[in-house]
Amino acid sequence: MTKIDLNSDLGESFGRYSLGRDSEIIPLVSSVNIACGFHAGDPDVMAKTVALAEEAGIGVGAHPGFPDLQGFGRRKMAMKPSEVKNMITYQVGALMAFTSNKKLQHVKPHGALYNMAATDHDLAVAICEGIKQVDPDLPIYGLANSELIKAAQEMDIPYAQEAFGDRNYNDDGTLVSRSLPNAVIKDPQEVAKRVKTMIENEEIIAVDGTKIPLKPDSICVHGDNQQALNIVSELRATLIDAGIEIVPF
Numbered sequence: 001m002t003k004i005d006l007n008s009d010l011g012e013s014f015g016r017y018s019l020g021r022d023s024e025i026i027p028l029v030s031s032v033n034i035a036c037g038f039h040a041g042d043p044d045v046m047a048k049t050v051a052l053a054e055e056a057g058i059g060v061g062a063h064p065g066f067p068d069l070q071g072f073g074r075r076k077m078a079m080k081p082s083e084v085k086n087m088i089t090y091q092v093g094a095l096m097a098f099t100s101n102k103k104l105q106h107v108k109p110h111g112a113l114y115n116m117a118a119t120d121h122d123l124a125v126a127i128c129e130g131i132k133q134v135d136p137d138l139p140i141y142g143l144a145n146s147e148l149i150k151a152a153q154e155m156d157i158p159y160a161q162e163a164f165g166d167r168n169y170n171d172d173g174t175l176v177s178r179s180l181p182n183a184v185i186k187d188p189q190e191v192a193k194r195v196k197t198m199i200e201n202e203e204i205i206a207v208d209g210t211k212i213p214l215k216p217d218s219i220c221v222h223g224d225n226q227q228a229l230n231i232v233s234e235l236r237a238t239l240i241d242a243g244i245e246i247v248p249f
Contacts, residue, residue, distance in 0.1 A: 004199055004239065005160065005218035005249040007031040007141070008232065009063055009110065011049035012040035012072075012223060020223040026052050028232045030248045031059035031218065033108045033141070036091035039065030039073025050098045059248035060099055061141065064091035064130075065110030072224075073111035074178065081126035084113075088130025096134065106160065106249060107131050108141035109148070117148040118174055124151035131157065139249065144214050145173050160249045163204065163216035165195040165235060166225050171210040182207060186227045188234035195219055195235055196242055218249055 010022045011034035019040070026032060032053045035041030041049075053060045064087065065073030079087070088107070096104050109117055109127055117124040124147045131138050132155065139158035142148030152159035166185045168176040176183040185191050198204050204214045221232050239246060 001243060001245050002199060003245045003247050004216065005030050005059070006232070006236065006239070006246050007033055007059075007061070007108070007162075007218050007220050008223045008228070009033045009035070009108075009220065010223045011035045011045050011063070013045045014040055014042050014069065021229045022049060022223065023052060024229050025223060025232055026056050026058065028236050029058060029221075030246050031061055031105060033061045033063035033106075033110075033220075034095055035110065036062055036064050036095045038067045038087070038091055039069065039071075039110050046095055047098050050095070054100055059105035060095075061106040061108055062092040062095040062104055063108055063110050064088050065113050068112075073113065076112045076116060081122055081129075084123060084126035085130040085133070088127050089133040092131060092134045092138075104135075104138060106139045106141050108162070114143065114148075115175060117151075118143040118146035121147045121151060124148040125155070128152055128155045128157050141218060141249075143174070144216055160217040161215065162218045162220055163195075163198060163214055164220050164222075165191040165198075166221050166231060169204050169206045169212060171206045171208050171212070173206075173212050173214075176207060184222075184225065186225060186231075188227055188230045191221070191231050192235045192238035196238055196244075199239075199244060200242070
């Protein structure tokens with residue numbers, strides 16, 4: 001039976017600011033990427049989200065990002081490799097401290113940090129070094145076939161090739177910028193059909209029609225997508241009906 005991990009970026013509320021329907025989405029996914037306080041989240045939200053994920057028995061991952069609450073971590077920042085390395089270690093270590101067994105399933109960079117690392121090898125290496133400072137056996141989730149995956153391979157870090165159900169792709173395998181109107185897919189049935197085809201055919205169709213070879217280990221649905229709950233529900237049902245087992249990485 002084909003197996004796939006279904007993950008979502010959650011724990012992105014902050015103080016009195018509430019974002020996402022975490023408690024409803026968590027039972028439907030197999031892994032969760034929890035914000036670590038830099039782009040979103042705070043200590044109370046981190047503790048609550050970890051507890052919800054552990055109660056549901058799903059994989060708990062850290063979701064470190066740039067220190068940019070105003071821009072939700074989706075704006076590029078210029079940082080030295082040493083700064084990136086320490087920033088990753090700081091955030092991953094903080095989330096790990098909230099887990100009951102002081103273990104995480106994985107680390108997945110957020111937003112601009114994730115997208116920049118997909119094409120910037122030096123940045124990708126710095127991220128991997130930050131993870132290794134915490135736990136050299138801790139897997140990283142990265143955009144499939146990206147520089148982040150290559151860096152993980154070079155540094156002998158476990159990794160998961162990630163794909164996105166609710167995002168469109170450029171012909172080079174990168175994600176269409178959120179500044180463009182066709183970046184995000186919000187129709188649940190379209191996302192479900194797209195992911196099912198992606199898994200079965202091991203390819204994704206870019207916005208220009210290019211077929212990009214892709215064999216994902218994990219599929220992400222963004223928790224801040226307005227249709228996130230409906231998308232996850234539809235996607236989960238579609239995959240199960242197709243005989244695809246949803247399991248943590």
